[in-house]
Amino acid sequence: MAHIIVVGNEKGGAGKSTVSMHVATALARLGHRVGALDLDLRQRTLGRYLDNRYAFLKKSGMDLPSPVLAELPQIEADSLTPGENAYDHRLSHAVAELEGKSDFIIIDCPGSHTRLSQVAHSLADTLITPMNDSFIDFDLLARVDNDGVKILGPSVYSEMVWSARQLRAQAGLQPIDWVVLRNRLGAQQMVNKMKIERALERLSKRIGFRIVPGFSERVVFRELFPRGLTLLDLKDVGVKQLNISNVAARQELRDLIKALNLPGVEV
Amino acid sequence: MAHIIVVGNEKGGAGKSTVSMHVATALARLGHRVGALDLDLRQRTLGRYLDNRYAFLKKSGMDLPSPVLAELPQIEADSLTPGENAYDHRLSHAVAELEGKSDFIIIDCPGSHTRLSQVAHSLADTLITPMNDSFIDFDLLARVDNDGVKILGPSVYSEMVWSARQLRAQAGLQPIDWVVLRNRLGAQQMVNKMKIERALERLSKRIGFRIVPGFSERVVFRELFPRGLTLLDLKDVGVKQLNISNVAARQELRDLIKALNLPGVEV
Ligand SMILES: Nc1ncnc2c1ncn2[C@@H]1O[C@H](COP(=O)(O)OP(=O)(O)OP(=O)(O)O)[C@@H](O)[C@H]1O
Ligand SMILES: Nc1ncnc2c1ncn2[C@@H]1O[C@H](COP(=O)(O)OP(=O)(O)OP(=O)(O)O)[C@@H](O)[C@H]1O
Ligand SMILES: [Mg+2]
Ligand SMILES: [Mg+2]
DSSP states (O other), rough: OOOOEEESSSSSTTTTHHHHHHHHHHHHHTOOOEEEOOOTTTHHHHHHHHHHHHHHHHHHOOOOOOOEEEEOOOGGGGGGGGTTTTHHHHHHHHHHHHHHTSSSSEEOOSSSOOHHHHHHHOSSEEEEEEESSSSSHHTEEEOOTTTTEHHHHHOOOHHHHHHHHHHHHTTTTOOOOEEEEEEOOOOSSSHHHHHHHHHHHHHHHHHHHHEEEBBOOOGGGGTTTGGOOOGGGTTTOOSSOOOOHHHHHHHHHHHHHTTTTOOTTTO | OEEEEOOOSSSTSEEEEEHHHHHHHHHHHHOOOEEEEETTTOOOOHHHHHHHHHHHHEEEEETOOEEEEEEOOOOOOSSSSSSSHHHHHHHHHHHHHHHTTSSSSEOOOOOOOOHHHHHHHHTTTTTEEEESSSSSHHTTTTTOTTTTOOOOOEEEHHHHHHHHHHHHHHOOOOOOEEEEEHHHHHSOOHOOOOHHHHHHHHHHHHHHHHHOOOBBBOOOGTTGGGGGOOGTTTTTTOOOOOOHHHHHHHHHHHHHHHHOOOOTTTO
């Protein structure tokens, strides 16, 4: 049984595709079999990141451990059972295709509310929600008062996760391990950072997620997209000396994988 | 005739709502009448930012120049003409409501492809597209080769703008002034920054937009969301001394407004 990791946040640009690529590649490089699905059918950032990787590896004759990308299959309308949603059908087929050959399946969700995203959330053994260190991103999880202190109530994305959890509970499945991480953290910005941290801690107890270490704002997390590479691949492609930011980035990714507590994963 | 400014980018987290709030507030503080529309019906970041502002001003008894938020009206299904799309109807009504009392109407679009967003783009006199300094964001405008140099072809968002321009041309309207700005720029990161800059310049000639100065990554652009304030309001709310980053932020916003070349706007 593949362990399904869903990376979700309705908020755009939280870092879902970036986290998906880096977690998937880290697990592949640790020797696990990793399948990947991109549910952002229009933007397809994760799909493009992996396509770039395959193209680069082919062109350079290199062979690096890589996640295996699966596409949602095209289907005939008449292959649906009456009342079955076409997207649900395509998603369960794509997951089934990866199940037999994967220890982990990473599912990257779009930054909007879609049927595919909703269904994927109910498939999650682990749900990773990245967010910017910002009350604008926080606003999708919960509303806060004018001082950014008091929690006034849940917002659309928390409610969406809640209904995914309901569905899972009704189906008798294991509860979702919901982890939230802050992404693109600045080196300074102490006042804002402390405020968000406190508000998140309060919210985590209230709506049931745990907070794990995230990523700082580092250009290495985005500059390797055209070649489909991550910081973990740099030594293999001939970069002799990692700069100090890349060494710190590697530690951040390591700490994240550790904190995810995934079955069979030793970091 | 209000000058319509649409802030659009299908890519999530590019900075649309942040740019919308800051441009709208800057114009209001310059003495212009500014209307605002939030087409992200679920997340409503701009709507929430302005609601926070109104609540804060009311609570503190202050009166600062502010954009006027309009909501899309609810409509009766039978008020539609045969074949008319409900969203088109609601949008044109909201714009009509603001037209008579606004010099500028700012329309914030969602980070996904919706009917409202598509229609709004064809209403734009000025279209502002913010993007992160990243090839992941670039990928929504155009595909590039593995080195991030050669432009291989347009992507979904460029194609969406192209069809909005087509529609406008067919309707005999003035062409859209399409401006692209980079947002959340880092202080260093020279190599990546240069690559993106060059690719953007090449693309601008190819698909017809101009590049304007954008914003650096600064916590002041996001930490004032709970009170609905911007850096321009800080003196009025009693912050005696702006720190060096806030002074620089004010200059960045000033340079952007200037570069937009808006009718009747003196900076
Ligand atoms: N830790 C980081 N350091 C530097 N840049 C980052 C980091 N995380 C993400 N980015 C950049 O921020 C932008 C948004 O990230 P990403 O596309 O992964 O978010 P997303 O949640 O998948 O967005 P969407 O909602 O559009 O799917 C991208 O330009 C990406 O390169
Ligand atoms: N120049 C900046 N400096 C610091 N933080 C910024 C800056 N611009 C945007 N942000 C932060 O980045 C995140 C994304 O910005 P924003 O929500 O404005 O983007 P968006 O394009 O409207 O996203 P969506 O696609 O979800 O509508 C937010 O957390 C915001 O506070
Ligand atoms: Mg994404
Ligand atoms: Mg927005």
